[in-house]
Amino acid sequence: MIPFIATALVAFVLYLILTAGSGSFGLWSPVELGMGVLVSCVTAAISRSFFISDTGYRMANPLRWVRFAVYICVPFFLEMARANLDVAYRVITGNIRPGIVRIAPGLKTDFGVLMLANSITLTPGTLTVGVDEATNDLFVHMIHIGMGDEKKEIFESADLFSIFPLTDWIRRIAE
């Protein structure tokens, strides 16, 4: 029952965001509100077991969502901007030294690994190719490996991000 209600609430909030500005009842028209309740109940009935899969409701804590929003807007965006300038430079000069390295971020939850993998992929110059499911190690294709760095067995995740420790941010958000 709790997964159903939680999924329905999230779906309803999403529906409200999508239909903001449609009418006079607050920001919404009464028809949209009614449809929202109906659609979010159907969505929750279908997808509650995907949306809330593991036991425990860590992500229900609003502090984690605030941290998530801050993470996207400040450290992640700046990291992405810096890395984009780097790739733009490499596109123009063709100065690349690619390879696939292993990193051991030490994250435990699926959501944390997903967030880190997506963050790595979206910061250019690094691309997650595979996951070692036993240890949650990631295999990362890097477009430029520093001279001599390829001899390292395991890369620190700090080597991938130069400005902020994104792994620590993700650990605080997802674990």
Place this chain on the structure above:
Amino acid sequence: MIADLLILACVGIGLLFNTLGIIGILRFPDVYTRLHAETKTTTFGTIFLAAAVVVYGVSRLLESGDGQYLTLSVHTVVALLALAVTNATGAHAIARAAHRSGQAPSPAVIDRYLEEEA
């Protein structure tokens, strides 16, 4: 006036990065490095194109108070979030599929994933 300049700047930056992404596809040697150029500089460029739409929507909203501009801005932000998540996941899926079907990164100074699979 300020909004117009902001929109122009955002569109300019967005198009610049998207263009670099396309040049990257043509220049880079193998599938992985091409994925770098193609999926990510284009995501970054599209963030700025979306920012231009949001600035336009908000400025028109303040001017006219018409609800449709709020809808326009919000939908653009949601589309951007969907694009960022699916772009990253799609790039990962293509890279993993390429590696599993035996497409070794070339040139490459090292390939730890190959050692793992062997």
